[in-house]
Amino acid sequence: MKRKVSLVIKTAVFLVMLAAVLLAVMVVTERKTSYMKNKSFFEEAKKDHLDVLFIGSSHVINGINPIDLYEDYGITSYNLGGHGSLLKESYWQLIRALDYCKPKYVVVDCFMMDRNYEYVDEMYEETPEEFRQAAISQLHLNMDAYPLSKLKIAAVKDLVHDPKIQYQYLFDFIVYHNRWSELEQKDFQKLSGDGEYNMLMGAEMKHELEWNTNDMTEYNPEERLPEHTVCEEYLMKIIDECQRDGIGIVLTYLPFSAEVQDIQSANSAADIAATYGVPYINMLNMDGIIDPMTDLADPGHLSSTGAKKVTDYIGGWLSENANLIDHRGDEAYSNWDKLGKSYNKEVRSLSIRQRLLTTQLNMLTLGKTSAIVYVNEDSPALQDPWFVHLISNLTGTEKVYEASRNHQQYFMLIDRATGNVYEAADYEQLENMSTAMGEMTYIPVEKRFRLLYLTSDEDTNFLYDDEHLKDDVQIMTYDNENGEILSHIYCESSHSYEIDE
Template sequence: MKTKILNFCKAAVFFLLLAVCILAATVVVRRKESSYKYADFFDKAKNDQIDVLFMGSSHVINAVNPATLYRNYGITAYNMGGHGSVMQATYWELIEALDYCKPKWVVVDAYMLEKDYQYLDVMEENADPGDINTSVEQLHLNMDAWPLGRLKIAAVNDLIKDPDKRNQFLFDFIVYHDRWSELDENDYRALTGNADRNQLFGAEMRYDVEKTPVTYPDPQEGALLSGHTVGQEYLRKIIDECQRDGIGVVVTYLPFCADTDDKIAANSAGAVAGEYGVPYINMLDKDIIDIRTDLNDTGHLNASGAEKVSRFLGQWLTDNADLADHRGDASYSDWQNKADAYYGSISDMAASEDDLYTELELLSLNEVSGIVYFNQGSGAFHDDTLRKMVSNIAGTDTIYQANGPYILINDVGSGKTYEAFDDGFLGGVPTAMGNLIYQPVEARFRFLYAEENEEMNYLYDDEHADFDIQVITYDPASGEVLTHRYYRSYGNRYRTD
């Protein structure tokens, strides 16, 4: 009898250790994108610290920055957007999220409302196999982080038709078991819960500038989608779910280079919102961003655009949603720390970026002070995107009056900007660098110095005499020069050598 008990215990220990090893292997080999995105969601939801959920596609990921919302309004929001998320995927992501938290408001973006298919692994008739594979692959970002349970099973059954593909989401070891050759330190840190995590509460910022944005004709006034779509059905389900739970809901259509069909879908989103009496914000119709400065590509915003959209939404929520301002509350210190870290990174990037467009985009966020100088004859005066970016920083259209030279001083510490062009000069303008004097002299020679140090001419040295563009960044408080970059223009291209 004792032998049987001993053997049973040995077997039980063996199978327990085996189960632990399999579980550990599953955690290690799983791709970390989903857990990276949602790690802070689970932590903040557990502590009941999420007041707003932002739902939608990559348009949301790149357009709504919770760090901006917290820094400027004290709003605690999580960006739940998923790459390629159609409305039915967004619906199930919301249902999963509501199992962990009850936000006061849900903001759902209606991009891809016109999509009229149920299953992501089938899509439309004659869909391109590559598009189907991408759609299924992108769903892993939404799904992998959620534990296996009744909701996940229901979601996968609703979104995926092929039983084999369903199993890849329910038992993702099937997909990731052969990742051993790709593993790195971060994969193993997942075993202790210390893997890397998204530092922007689910958002992702982009920093390129779309140089050739496009515009499309508007549809006929009042034009709507011609028939009922799956996208509309799931938008209704999202609104229904929020209203049943007593959660405020607002529908948005975020800005990008929308074509005519997109604009019709945006009209239809407003019609659905109107059926339920919920607010609708169509940002295609609002002067919030400038497509010449605020796009990363034709479909997504860059950090400058995200700053503008996030501030707009933050102000709307402040005015309409009756949300608490959590700034100064010690229990929300992680929100403050991550907001501070994000804006600190903007300062660092602005001082280290060597792409002229991106550098000007970062300077427009006003985290670091800057001086922009275009010499007479510079190609910058014929580059509408570049001139618009300078205008974005200055807050004026003065750059469009200039034939050359032109200078802009953006002194963030004082909130003042100073400009001069052609034969104009600046006399002792107060900045953190001192009282700066600017005086053009001839095509390749100009003065910029502080009254306190007349021997230091910032705009001239022999080595860079033939460079036609200069950008200087300096600390807004101390006035310390952080970087001084020189660019040569070649048409609409700019090089530092």
């Protein structure tokens, strides 16, 4: 009898250990992107800290920054957007999220409302296979973090047609068990609960710029989708759900380089908003929200500076219309303050040094550091419309265009402590400039020799270096408060503005 009891105990212990090992293997091999993106959602939802939810595609992930929204307006929110997410996917993302929290408002972006197919694993008959596989992969971002439940099963069956593909969302070990060769330290950190996670409450910022050379499609307010689509149907389901639950809802169409079908979608979304009596913010049809030359990371997605502007606009609308509580200063929300400091530190770092000079110039518009820019009179940069526009966008003046037209040297100093902007073209001099570094003087002497010095120290010339005579662009950054020099970068603009490490 004792032997049987011992055998039962040993068997039970073995099975428990085996289960623990299998669970650990599943946790380690699982792709962490969904966990990283949604970890803070579950934590903040549990605390009832989320007043607003943003849903939509990558336009939302890259276009709305909850940390900026909190810092500027005190509104707490989460970005539940998914790469490639159709409105059908957004509907299920919202339904699952409502299992964890009840926000005051939901903001849903209507991009891709023209898509008219039932399943992400089938799409249209003529859809290339690589697009279909990309959609299958992207769906994991919104699915994997949620535990198996009847609701998740219903979502998967509604979104995916092939039962074999359905299984990979319900039991993701099927697709991740062979990731051994890809494993990194972060894969093991999840076992202890110390894994990396998204620190922007679900958002992902794109900092590097791509100059949009596409002609912007003229906006025609009369255009409409030629047929009622699946995505239109699910947008109406989202509205129905929010109105039934007493949740405020706002529809948006975030700005980007739109094509005809996007304009059709935006106008059809306006019709749906009017039918249901819900607010609609169509930024495709609004001038002055973004600058396409500085605020698009690529034709389809906002840069971090574009996201700042869009977030500010939506924050202003919510503050005026949604009657939300300003949580700034509330100790219960101290984690949001910490995340804000962390993001500001990242932006400051990107303002000090970036891989591309063009990106760094754009990041300087966010004001985390002060800057000095000097460009030689024969510099190709001054004949580059994009570069000249970036400088003008930074200073808020058109002085650089004067230097560009006349092939003159150009100097700029923007001091955040005083709010002063100083500029000079050709052989203009600037004396006693007030800066956080102290009073400064700029004197151009000849083509490749100019002086920039503290008025109290004429012997130290900040704009001359024998080793960098070939570099036609210089940029210095310094601390807004104490004037400490943070970086001094030399760049040869003919090399695509790449900065040497």
